[in-house]
Amino acid sequence: MNKRGWIFLVPAAVFGLLAVGFFVGLGIDPSVLPSPLINQPAPDFALPPLEGDRGFSSADLKGHVSLVNAFASWCAPCRAEHPVLNALAQTKRVAIYGIDYKDQPDAARAWIAELGNPYTRIGADEGRVGIDWGVYGVPETFIVDSQGRIRYKHVGPLTEADIGQTILPLVARLEK
């Protein structure tokens, strides 16, 4: 090997690191995420409405258990999640609020018009409020209790199984 031989080792070394990363990544469930905000009061915020004249603010979360869902029209998994939220809204078991995260309002309105609106209120967020909530990416879903504290956070699209096994039992427990 000549003097510059080490340079030929670079691809193998980079791949080695990647492979380790992949291996660790396999052990991580992409939908589990500890949040430092769990059991903390939800941040104070007031968002302008996406449509109509009713915005969405922290005051809306007081007095009942609520589900807060951060979504965006540019997010493909949100599209997959949407029918699940629609079905949940039909059951009227919990009030669903939407944070339309870093989105173009026109696109978001069209998206809602197309897929249906499960949300009691939707606030349009340019990103600030999402950061306060600790939103890393969309979709993310929070359960907030009647005192306005965040009790649960779900990362990634909700599935029917999540609703049945986690969300609804938790809502029932919090309502007691």
Next chain:
Amino acid sequence: MSDEIGHFALVLALCIAALQSVVPLVGAAQNDATLMAWARPAALAQFLFVGIAFFVLMHAYAVSDFSLANVAANSSTMKPLLYKLTGVWSNHEGSMLLWVFILALFGAAVAAFSHNLPPQLRARVLAVQAMIGVGFLLFILLTSNPFQRLFPVPAEGAGLNPILEDRGLAFHPPCLYLGYVGFSISFCFAIAALIEGRVDPAWARWVRPWTLAAWCALTTGIAMGSWWSYYTLGWGGWWFWDPVENASFMPWLVGTALLHSAVVVEKRDALKTWTILLAIITFSLSLVGTFLVRSGVLTSVHAFASDPMRGVFILLLLSCYTGGALILFAWRAPQLSGGGLFAPISREGALLLNNLLLATAAATVFIGTLYPLLLDVVAHQKVSVGPPFYTMTFVPIMVPLLVAMAVGPLLPWKRGDLVAAFGRLKFAFVATAAAALATLIASGARSIGAACGLALAAWILAGTLSELAERVHLFTEKLGSVGRRALRLPRATWGMIFAHAGMAVVIAGITGSSAWTEEKIVSGRPGQSFEIAGYTVALDKVNEVSGPDYTATRADMRLMRDGREVAAMHPEKRFYPVEDGAATGVAIHTNLFSDVYAVIGDKDGQGGYLLRLYYNPLVPWIWLGAAAMALGGLVSLTDRRHRVGAPARRTQAAVAARVQAAE
């Protein structure tokens, strides 16, 4: 009973592949012709047995044999035959079998068409190919066996995901896999060259047709996937930077770089180690794509079937093949002799620039795709990377690449003259300026981005045509002699012209769709009509109809322009009772310059339906351009240098000396 034959054939194929991966390699090392001769019949036999397994599974789907768990989970008797058959690769197990089937097909093709390869190279290539086969056959047999029985046998299957129930499924996955897996041949040639310690123009010429074939298939596969999502997902988009799309796009980018760098090896005997590295990376990215899709490490709309245990297995395979190849590369590549020198401004220089930009672009997509996963591993943070990231990083890398694309082919080898090349692009400069001005005048100063995009497309197209005009002496000789020159141009040159022109058309299509798409969402009742982009869409009636395995709400629409009826459009919203799922049947009217795209949604509760209408200008060009690119690849594949005059290595004496040295 026949299902057991399929299972047994897979086991036999595994045994053959195991032999094929060892015996010819030993033969090549010991220069033993008998042992090396094992490779060809073994590759053919492996293909035969994998083929039997594949057709047994296909038969099971055709006759709805629900005693196979795989068939019961992914088909139903109500399906039309086409969707029963395509159901074979709609799921994890079946698509892995398709993967291995295509792998064996390529192995058999190398065995059948490689009479002009030196026996050692052939033995090594086929042995490495068999190693890949062993890994993936083991993967199928141990973790993803499509021949798993189910008892008691259900009377009816669970059906197919309605989104997958489309003619697109018949072609998109096989094409994509032909591309992915086709790059395994370039990979095997690279490994064989590293073992042998020799890369030369003859090697580049042998590997070129395989790379080209894989590239054509991948280009077609990606374009079809994009078209499919355009007309089935029903929201007018055609590319989403979804991790799985990216997984197919990365090997395409690096594979394109490989095609170009292999030209330098072939013509100038330079850029050898780089080309070898590209060949390894291209196939590795195909494997990474398989890993990402099949393991579920990334959440994606495509991850229909994901399972972490399978992920560990594929990661193991990836580590063996890519890791092994890169270690071999680190060890052997420094010993490869350097090649011809060239000035920075030259054809080689331009191709090197192409390679660096394509590799950077691929790295960008790679980072965008994997950053969320790696950040999670390192810092336990979750992020998602969306289209804005790619617009900000990928596009700025592609622009200089596309600008250089018109200039590169005009530069001579070794040492070029940029000023002279620009001089020959006079016409292209005029066309570019004209395109930009025309766009600005036609649609106002606000469409400056669109003007840049169309100018870029005009630049590439005009540059490519200038090159062609010059090669056939279009303006300096009589038409007859121009025609004769055109006929005598190498097919590879024609291929390049088609592919580059196709790229220009794609750029125009992307520009048009991102600048001028119009969208209208309305609540419409029968009898109403709506205006979009100069068209009138009249909604006449909405009916409930039934298809072979679905019921649908179907709209009768008339598309009119200037009071005349242009076309009838029938968007549908389908419901599949077996799967309890819905799918959108988009109605598209295209005139090859623009699409009118109509989707019918739910009832609005007041006697009307939600309708979405889109006007998508230039969007068809994206697929027309991609088709021209793939066609260019095919034309280049028929170049006579691949057919006649078996490329010979430099001297017989050198080979003899090496054989002696090996002994």
